[in-house]
Amino acid sequence: MPETTSPFIDWEYLADQIANEKCILVIGPELARSNTGPSMEAFIAERCRQEGTPEPFYYNQDGFFSFVNSKSRARTRYFIQKYFETAEIPEIYQDLVRIPFHLIISLSPDIFLKRAFEERNRSFHFSYYDKNGQQSDIPPPSMGDPVIYNLLGTVEKSQSLIFTYNDLFAYVEKIYNDNDLPSELRLKLEKGHVENYIFLGVKFEKWYLKLLFRLLKIQQVDDNYASLKSGVLQLDPHVQSFYPRHFNVQFVEEDVEGFVKKLSATCEEHIEPINSIAGPDLYEMVLNCIAEDALLQAFEVLEKYAADYTIDSQALKILQGSYNGLMTKIDRESIDYRVAKVELGIIKEKLIGIAQRARKR
16 A cells, blocks of 8 residues: 655745745646536536537546547537636636746646736746647746746647547657757756656546656656645555656645645745845846847856855856857857857847846845
């Protein structure tokens, strides 16, 4: 039998990790299930009955549909969109907006969290993986301007939805073969950039979740926490044994609503409000240097104020080395000017990202 004792949770430690942008939040489809309104499946079934469309078969374990014809598929896709666009935002998303995660990865195509951010007028960037097209870049995630990334598409673009097994197989083939997650996202998933994952409302019984976890490199991170919608005691014993062993996930007894409320309260107590965290002076100085093509001066500014701001010194050192190497190639005329221009642009973007993430000590 698996160990069911809930781990001790150091809430203040988690708040500090969030403040230092070392903790990534992963939310699953169970979080989107309302405690009051109809489920998505019930909503779709009712709409199908109303208009006489053949009702799709729903595989509850994995969350996918099967259709009798193309019309049923098209109508179901439309109903999914309407459900998430019009359903009331569950209260838990309002609580999540108060926690200053820099990066939130969603394993559901819903836009509840996006809508909650918009309602509170909080700055954020929303993006998603499109199994049919080219991926969009994302800005460097930060507490002041967090990124919400829908890993399995979004209801706002119906062609990106993954709601059949064939969609899933095509998605897995593309994302593993192309390795085309946005570069800033891939950077944040590297060991050293992330030290904790928090999983909320993730359905661990889904067999393909292991593939997604491997894609996100969660096996490299040693200290992860999961809170479930129905509580850990409802979890399959084999699942309860597998994820701690292979992905270092600790299942907590706290249900997801209680977990979020405790974490939110701790963050409000220990982390300064978002609008007073970032000192704009350093960021403005670096921007001015870059606008004048004075990249060396931008590096000097960041080094000079490293004692006053929480600057990612390792990333800065690596970037400085890349810049010095590029300048050597330019001086020796051993690099095509077009390639050099592109590489300089990348270095500028990364410099801006380091300055954007800097926090006043």
